[in-house]
Amino acid sequence: MFQMTGDDYARLKGEMIEAERTYTIQPNDLLEIDVYTNKGERIIDPDFELARELGGGNMQQQRMRQQPQYLVQPNGEVVLPMVGNTALAGYSLRQADSVLALAFSSFYKSPFVFTRYVNKRIVVLGSTGGQVIPLTNQNMNLLEVIALAGGISRDGKAHNIRLIRGDLNNPHVQLIDLTTIEGMRQASLQVQSGDIVYIEPIRRLLPETIRDVAPVLGLISNVIGLTLVIISLSNNN
Secondary structure: OOOOOOOOHHHHHHHHHHHHHHOOOOOOOEEEEEEEEOOOEEOOOOOOHHHHHHOOOOHHHHHHHHOOOEEOOOOOEEEEOOOEEEEOOOOOHHHHHHHHHHHHOOOOOOOEEEEEEOOOEEEEEEOOOOEEEEOOOOOOEHHHHHHHOOOOOOOEEEEEEEEEEOOOOOOEEEEEOOOOHHHHHHHOOEOOOOOEEEEEEOOOHHHHHHHHHHHHHHHHHHHHHHHHHHHHHHHHO
């Protein structure tokens, strides 16, 4: 699975550095936007007293349910309360914070805005069983992603980890060996949304063979048991 077609490490590293430099908000990105006044003061219900009185229950879960998310439209604009359509495509998150702070300054004194991605993620396959890891920030590296996926278990090959990036019809594939210093250095490279990390599992032939033939053995055992019962009944008659 995901066989290497060549070591493309140098080119992949250059592309990652360039992507980090130019990583911007794109159409179809999903954003969470927090707006504060007075350079960081919560605008409504700063101590969550209203939410506690009205809803009760787990306050953290309730806060998460109430957190709105905003989709970047195909034209690059986001429809926001009060300020309306705001063009954010092409901006980094920090630049978007500044643009939105300026937009909300008509309504709040010294607004402070914090913007983050919601739908940026990486897929981890192989010995981990398959997980989707959200990118909580733009500076996550491969080691962090593997750690969030539960690390490399005894069933995984630390010397055979593949980072797949780009169009799956013609992807860039990088082989990483975490048992070496050079491999650890490669694993410190930053990951991007849409990357696939494949940790090759160790094949255990005996358990796999037993698992594969178990249904057949069970069927044979049932047939033999049924045959013995029939023979026994025939002899008794």
